[in-house]
Amino acid sequence: MRLSDQFSFNRQIFLRHKVRTGLLLLAVAIGVASVILLTSLGEGARGYMDREFSALGNRILIVLPGRKETTGGGPPIYGAAPRDLTLEDANALGRIPGVLAVAPIIAGTTTVAHSSRSREVITLGSSDKFFGVRQLAVGAGRILSSRSRSEPLAVCVLGIKVKRELFGSSRALGEWVRVGDRRMRVIGVLEERGESLGLDMRDMLLIPVRTAEQLFDSPGLFRILLDIAPSADSDKIQEKILKLIRSRHDGEEDVTVISQDSMLAAFDNILATLTMAIAAISSISLLVAGILIMNISLISVSQRRQEIGLLKAIGASSRQIKQLFIGESLLLISMGSALGIGFAFPLQPPNWAVPAALVVAFGTGLMFSIMPAKRAAALDPVLALRGLQQ
Amino acid sequence: MNFRDSSSWVFRALWMQRTRTLLTIVGFSIGIAAMVVLSALGEGLRVFVLNEFTQFGSHIIAVNPGKTETFGVGGLLNTTRPLSLNDATAISQLPNVEEVVPLVMGNAKVKHNQRARYTDVAGVGGAADKAWNLEIAQGRFLPADDLQRARALVVLGSKVKTELFGGVNPVGRFVRIGSECYRVIGVVAPKGEFLGTDLDDMVFIPAGKGMQLFNRQSLMEIDIFFNPRSTSEAMADKISHLLIERHGFEDFTLITQDQVLITMDNILSILTFAGTGLGAISLLVGAVGITTILMITVTERTAEVGLLRALGGTTQTVRMLFLGEALVLGLIGGICGVLLVAFLLLLIYLFVPGLPVALSPTIVLGALGISMVIGLLAGSQPAASAAKMTPIDALRAE
Numbered sequence: 079m080r081l082s083d084q085f086s087f088n089r090q091i092f093l094r095h096k097v098r099t100g101l102l103l104l105a106v107a108i109g110v111a112s113v114i115l116l117t118s119l120g121e122g123a124r125g126y127m128d129r130e131f132s133a134l135g136n137r138i139l140i141v142l143p144g145r146k147e148t149t150g151g152g153p154p155i156y157g158a159a160p161r162d163l164t165l166e167d168a169n170a171l172g173r174i175p176g177v178l179a180v181a182p183i184i185a186g187t188t189t190v191a192h193s194s195r196s197r198e199v200i201t202l203g204s205s206d207k208f209f210g211v212r213q214l215a216v217g218a219g220r221i222l223s224s225r226s227r228s229e230p231l232a233v234c235v236l237g238i239k240v241k242r243e244l245f246g247s248s249r250a251l252g253e254w255v256r257v258g259d260r261r262m263r264v265i266g267v268l269e270e271r272g273e274s275l276g277l278d279m280r281d282m283l284l285i286p287v288r289t290a291e292q293l294f295d296s297p298g299l300f301r302i303l304l305d306i307a308p309s310a311d312s313d314k315i316q317e318k319i320l321k322l323i324r325s326r327h328d329g330e331e332d333v334t335v336i337s338q339d340s341m342l343a344a345f346d347n348i349l350a351t352l353t354m355a356i357a358a359i360s361s362i363s364l365l366v367a368g369i370l371i372m373n374i375s376l377i378s379v380s381q382r383r384q385e386i387g388l389l390k391a392i393g394a395s396s397r398q399i400k401q402l403f404i405g406e407s408l409l410l411i412s413m414g415s416a417l418g419i420g421f422a423f424p425l426q427p428p429n430w431a432v433p434a435a436l437v438v439a440f441g442t443g444l445m446f447s448i449m450p451a452k453r454a455a456a457l458d459p460v461l462a463l464r465g466l467q468q
Numbered sequence: 469m470n471f472r473d474s475s476s477w478v479f480r481a482l483w484m485q486r487t488r489t490l491l492t493i494v495g496f497s498i499g500i501a502a503m504v505v506l507s508a509l510g511e512g513l514r515v516f517v518l519n520e521f522t523q524f525g526s527h528i529i530a531v532n533p534g535k536t537e538t539f540g541v542g543g544l545l546n547t548t549r550p551l552s553l554n555d556a557t558a559i560s561q562l563p564n565v566e567e568v569v570p571l572v573m574g575n576a577k578v579k580h581n582q583r584a585r586y587t588d589v590a591g592v593g594g595a596a597d598k599a600w601n602l603e604i605a606q607g608r609f610l611p612a613d614d615l616q617r618a619r620a621l622v623v624l625g626s627k628v629k630t631e632l633f634g635g636v637n638p639v640g641r642f643v644r645i646g647s648e649c650y651r652v653i654g655v656v657a658p659k660g661e662f663l664g665t666d667l668d669d670m671v672f673i674p675a676g677k678g679m680q681l682f683n684r685q686s687l688m689e690i691d692i693f694f695n696p697r698s699t700s701e702a703m704a705d706k707i708s709h710l711l712i713e714r715h716g717f718e719d720f721t722l723i724t725q726d727q728v729l730i731t732m733d734n735i736l737s738i739l740t741f742a743g744t745g746l747g748a749i750s751l752l753v754g755a756v757g758i759t760t761i762l763m764i765t766v767t768e769r770t771a772e773v774g775l776l777r778a779l780g781g782t783t784q785t786v787r788m789l790f791l792g793e794a795l796v797l798g799l800i801g802g803i804c805g806v807l808l809v810a811f812l813l814l815l816i817y818l819f820v821p822g823l824p825v826a827l828s829p830t831i832v833l834g835a836l837g838i839s840m841v842i843g844l845l846a847g848s849q850p851a852a853s854a855a856k857m858t859p860i861d862a863l864r865a866e
Binding site: 095097098101102104105108109112116143144145146158159160161162184185186187188189198200258259290293294295296298300330332356359360362363364365366367369370372373374376377 | 487488491492494495496498499502506533534535545546547548549572573574575576577586587588645646647669681682683684685719746747749750752753754756757759760761763764
C-alpha cells in the first residue's frame, strides 16, 4: 500500500464526516493554541524582565547597609543600620579597579511645592553618575552636574509626572520649587519613561546627594549603585567591596552586596518555573483532545467494519490496517496543530513552545490511537465483511 | 412521553455505547478536574494569605510618615515629615484605642561575649507582644515604659537566642547592639515567618532606643489596635484629625487593615480567576468532545428518531431526549471530575501537607452546575439537528 492510498482512504472518511472532523480539528487546535499562547505569555513576562534589566546594558552591583546572617533569605531592605554607609565609603568604592561609576543614593519622601500646588514625592539624592548608571535622560534642560557629587547645590531634576502636576503645561525649567524647607531651582525634567525596575521614575525628584544629606539631616546612604566594567569579574569585585568596607568600618562587614545578575537570575528562575507549570496545565487540554480522538477512532473502526473486512480479504496485513488508523489520527493531529499554530503564532512564542506543543499533541495522538487501531487489525475478515460483531 | 420513558431512553442509549460514553465522560471529567483543582489551589492560597493577615486581628490601622500612595515603602525611607514618639503617645490617649505600637526597623550586629550575629532589630513599644500574638518563652516582654525614656532592654527572637547563648538561660545577661549594652529580659517563642520576614531571627528593643541606634528622626510606622466597638472609618477619622491638629496638615498616610484586606482579596481573586480560566481550556475541549459524540449518535440513530416522530413524538420530545443525553454526560463527567479532584487533593495533602488547598462546597456545587450547563450547551447543536429531521426522511434513511 502506498502513502497516497493511505491518504485517499483517510480523506474519504474526513469528507464523509465533515462536522465530526471539523470538531476534532477544533479540539486539537484549541489544545495546541492554548499551550503556545500561554507559554508565550510566560515567556513574554520573562522577556520583559530581561529587557528591563539589560536595556540598561550595564552590570550593576548594589551595596546596602546592614547584613543578615541567614543567606538566601531576603536582603535587609530597611536601609537602617547603626553604622551609616557614607558618601566617603562610596567614593572609596569608586577607586576599586573595574568599577566604572559609583552612584550613591539617599532616599526619602518630601513635599515639593510650586506656587499653590504641592505633591508628596520620593526624593533621591544622588549625582550625575546616577543618570549614567540607570541610563536616565532628561527630556528638557540638563542633568545634575558633576559638582553635585560633592556640593549641596540648590537644584533639582523633576520626573515628568511631578512636572505635570506642579506646572501643568507651562515651562518648569529655571523656576523655583520648594522642597521640604528649602528652595531649589529646576534644571531639568526627565524624559517620559515608564516604570523602571519597580521604581516609577516619573513620580520622583532628583537632587544632589549633599543637598539630600542636609534636607533629611542624615548622612546615611540608602544604597550605593556601582557600574562595573563588562570584562570585570563580578565575584572578585564583590569581595573587594566587602574587604574595603571592612577596613573602613573597623573590621565589621556590615553591608550586603547584591549583583543585578543574581537578582535577574532569581527572577528568571521563578518565571521559567511558572511558564513550565502553565505549559503543563494547558497540555491537559491536549490530553482531553487525545481521549476524544481515541473515541472517534473507535467509532470510525466500527463504522468501517466492512471496508476493513474487504481490505483484509484482498490481502492487507494487520500491520497495514493498524497503519491506516494510526495514520488517520496523526493526520488529524497534524491538521489541528497547524490550525492551532496558525492561530497562536503571531504572538511570537518562545522557540521551544511550538515543538513542545507538537510533541505533546503527537504523543497523545499516537498513544490514544494505538488501541482502536489494534482493534481494527484484530477483526476477523469473514465476520467483518458480513458486518457482524465478533 | 413521560419522564420515566425518556430517562430510560437516555440511559439505554448511553449504555448501548458503553465505550464511547466512558471515554466521553473521562475526557470531560479531566477537564472539570483541571478547572476545579486550579480554583481550589487559588482559593487555598487566598484563604492562607488572608489568614496570615488577619492573625493579628482585623481592627488595625497603620500610620506611615509622608503622604504617598506607595504601600508601606514610604516608611523605610528618610522623611522631612517625621512621625514622633509623641504622636504615638497622643494617639494612645484617644478613646477606643487598645494598643499603640510604634515601629522602627533596621539591621545591626548583636554580640554576646565572642559570639555575634547580624540580625533584624525591631524598635517597638511594650504592647507589641499582645498586638502581634508573640508568645514569651522565657522572662517577659518589654515593659510599658514611658516611650521617651526607654531603658536599654532587649527581648531576643528564638533563633538569635540559640545562636548567641546556646542552651544557657540568657535572661539577665547583657548583649551589645551597635555600641550600647542591653539587658536581656526575655526570649520570644518560635513564631516562624510572616510575609518573608523571619520573626525568630529578630530582636526587640524599645522604639526610642531604636531611633537612637539607627539615627532616625521618624518612626517608620505606628500600628494602632482599636476596640471592636469602633469602626475603622471612625477610628481612622479620629487619628487623622489628631495628627493634623498636631502637625498642621496631612503629612502622613493611614492604611486600615480593611483596605489592605480588600486589596489583597482583589489580587488573589484575580489569581484564582486566572487559574480557573486556565483549567477551563481543558473543559472547553471536553465540551467539544460531547458535541462530537452526540453529533455521531444523532446520525447513527436517524431511523429511531424517524420512528419516534412517526409515532407522534414532537420535535420538542426529540430535542429533550438528546439534551437529556448531553446533560447526563455532563453531570456524570462532573461527578467523576470532582471525585478525581478529591483524590488528587488527598494526594497533595499526604505528600505536600504545607500546600494550602481548600475544596469548599461552593466549588463542588459550582463545578457540578457548570458541567451540566456545559453539557447542555454542547448538546444543543446535535439536539437541534435531530429535531430538524422530518419523519419521512429519517425513516427513509434506514
